[in-house]
Amino acid sequence: MNACISIVYYTSKTLSNGEHPLMLRISKDGKKKYNSIGVSVHPQFWDFTKNQPKRSCPNRDAILRLITEKTKQYQEQLIEFKAENKEFTATTLVEKLTNPTKPKTVGELFTEQIERFKTAKRTGYALSILQVYNSLIKYNKHLNIYFSDIDVTWLKKYEQWLRSTGFAENTIGIRLRTLRAIYNIALEQKIVKPDYYPFKSYKVSKLHSVTAKRAMTKDNVTAVINYDYTNKSFYTELAVDLFTFSYFMGGINFVDMAYITHAHIIDNRLIYTRTKTHKLINLPLQPKAIELIEKYRTKERPYIPDSFYVP
Template sequence: MRSTFKLLFYINRQKIKKNGKCPVMGRITLDGKVSQYSTGEDVQPKFWDANKGRAVIHGQNPETSIELRGLNRKLEELEEKARTAYKKSVDSAGYVSAEIIKNAVTGKAQPKEHLLALFDEHNEEYAKRVGIDRTHHTYIRYLTTRKHLYNFLQYKYGVEDVTLRSIDMQFIENFHFYLSTILKLKTISLNDYLILLCKIVRLAVKRRILSRYPFTGYKLEIPPTLHRHLTGEQLAKVMAIDLPTYRLCHTRDLFVFSTFTGLGRAEMAELSERHIVTAPDGSKWIHINRQKTKVECRIKLLDIPLKIMEKYKGEGENGRLFRVPATCSLSRSLKIIGEMCGLECHLTYYMSRHTYATEICLSNGMPIETISKMMGHSSIRTTQIYAEITNQKVRRDFGKLSEETKGMYSLPDDNMPSRVYQCGRYSGWKKECDQEKNEKVP
């Protein structure tokens, strides 16, 4: 790698201190780009040789000479440190900049060259952005990934950290094996941790700690996605069952509200009076932005959601309509409800949103473009994934197709001989066809 690399020391004559000395500055020039820094030393201008970039020692008294020799020795150490940083950066990363050399000389902003050290630095910065443009949930995922990596390094290599340059394809494959066999995580769960590991490694590439991405060619195993929803019969069971506790009733009502509005748990937790809009015809609508896509949802409130709102009026805090428990609490309650109803499926809160798209909207003839707007999707392709066509709608649509096309089309009677289908394996078919044709002629 060829580059123009120059070092220069000079004094800033514009800043003269009270003792008559000027600060000594360093300048690094690399491929035309300049980076300057303060050496932390100073000297009187009359003792400075601008051509050599050093203090003049010859002809000075012994006390001054000792001081100036110490200054020159410090400058030589800084120069050697800069040249070492230049060579190390070129040899290891294949890339160097004036800013990298400056940081190495001054000892500031040294890049973290170990995996967990960089992970910790990232997590500290991420924590400061939580609530601004990052979510607490994702922050917890980063912390959990860091914990699993630490335990993996202890288990597999017997170390507390590894250098980023030692990471290769085998490393991520070993981590994958550890998550799936030792922790016994399902593919959809362990992929989250692998994705966050890849993000940290890409951060190392971006910061020029690594010259290349070590996981190039690695592909996550994507399991088939099952977008489950409740059928009309299953939904009726959930709505009709007599539940023994307030907690189960409350969870069921929230689930049903989401089933008839398509709101996710995050939007339910934020739903307040300001999101309820009354149209000129007197109907009530929900206008709320989805937290995931920031796209506004516009949903008409049907009779059942309105009754649930009236039932829990005044329950929420800070103007919110509902008191929405944490996801883990909802999951436990829904599991109990699903078992009591005999649904024979794992009932989750997100199934309410999917049921809204399929059973409530699509099965009742609502256009997919309208569903996409009501669910707050940024792309209609997302709606096509969520809104699975139910068997009931397939039968209904093909029933209509059968009625509309009945008698519309017909095939001509071409008097084709019955043995024609054997033409590929029967050599005498043409002779027999000619014989039958002659027999028909009077």
């Protein structure tokens, strides 16, 4: 059933000055919803036959324009619902217009996502988004823009700017894939309409080049583990120990190392849930890993090793 939108002189409510409010009535599926347009009129100035202000009504032209504007807003929203084949009620139609979703700028959504991934302890991904955020600030000077402003031409200019700053092909691809991921979040949150989506025409897949494999040899790994950091800085020693701990404990990454505690050691095994994949990891503790755990153990903090938190 189609919705019907009409203006009503709401006599069921009388204001202290004797006037009655003008309401929009939305009727659908046998149910009605009323919403005030913010104007009231005294009965002596209302033409009940024509359902409009009399010619003698003060501010008549302004009231008629307001009625037309408000009715148009509801009709346009009604058309949008139909175009999207979206089910709605009289109540949801009113709520859509009276409590609209506050639009977010590109900068606001970026900072929101950075904080979200930090809270989820996905530090690496948060940092990658932050890198793109800073890059876009340098390029555009600000991000107080809406996602509808980012079109194919804008993306091509950004790509050209990245090339001019000396970034490699794969790095440019990473920047733009991250931007595309944030744009997809904007679509999911209905911050921008799908009609504006520029990545249908602008293909990020073209920004890829094959690189030579750079895996470390066993000799390289041994050289790092056996590196003599005597008289070197604390951070040099820590870097070697982090690498060593990761190597002997199945390649555990830095984020997981930063959050595991002594409570994760059960029956001489390290058992933890990987932050990125949420997969349960269960590994036997190697003698060298145990040596490093004891090296950094303190009573004040439970983390392994505690020196991750040394300023």
